[in-house]
Amino acid sequence: MDQRTELSEFLRSRRARLRPEDVGLPHTTTRRRVPGLRREELAQLAGVSTAYYTRLEQGHGENVSVAVLDAIARVLRLSPAERDHLGRLTKPARRRSGRAAARVQRVRPALQQLLDAMEGVPAYVLGRRLDVIAWNRLGSALLGDFAVLPPEQRNMAWQVFLDPDARRLYVDWEGKASDIVGMLRLDAGRDPDDPHLASLIGELSVKSEDFRRLWATYDIRDKGHGTKRLHHAVVGALSLQYETLRPTGDADQVLVAYHAEPGSASAESLRLLASWAATEFQAGTASDAADSATEASR
Known part of the structure; x- marks a missing residue:
């Protein structure tokens, strides 16, 4: 850029x-x-x-x-x-070189362990250009199954603008989209020579009229804290607080965690979602084990 x-x-x-x-x-x-x-x-x-x-x-x-x-x-x-x-x-x-900006992003093993230990808290880690580089089971259940997506689609901007499910998930989709564009603008200022960022912005500009409209506002935003209203396909309406934490060791990474007000309907819905996610995980594990046994017997 x-x-x-x-x-x-x-x-x-x-x-x-x-x-x-x-x-x-x-x-x-x-x-x-x-x-x-x-x-x-x-x-x-x-x-x-x-x-x-x-x-x-x-x-x-x-x-x-x-x-x-x-x-x-x-x-x-x-x-x-x-x-x-x-x-x-x-x-x-x-500014950093394009080679440095394009390096593979990883979280420390201890940070992934922390995410996995947050069983009742949906959480994920964002890296450069809003790539989702780590998540826990409840975070995936709340926002989408990142594990099944190809790496180039494991990105919050791609999800918000090019995944139709996002428009149904975020009640205030316009507000979410504006925040995402503002954060992507911030990343563009940090890493103007990042080829992956340029490719992402190009794809979004070609495929999304909404992205082109919001990108032209030149708004700049950083990830912070606040409230998100969601409509989840499994548990329905949710009103969740979110906090952004910056782990030490990599200035490009932020951990985002959601939580509900204790005793609220959203807290109960989040608990039900966690139970559903655990059941789905167990079913998937059993299916994988059965597939492995079948392959071994051939």
């Missing part, structure tokens, strides 16, 4: 979402040719020349200082995730 183009489009999109009155400028009835703040208005508020800001918005961010970035971020009201993204776009020398 071209860093200059990304920087230019990102700054334009953030400037376009602000009105003059949002930043303390007087409201005028004069019609503007483009939405949002004018370049000269933003430059004045940030304490830089219009020519300097114009050059930055044209993608020339190689020598911009931290102080200037902070001033621009303040005027544009950037979130912490957006501020970090702006910093990466203006410091291309700090």
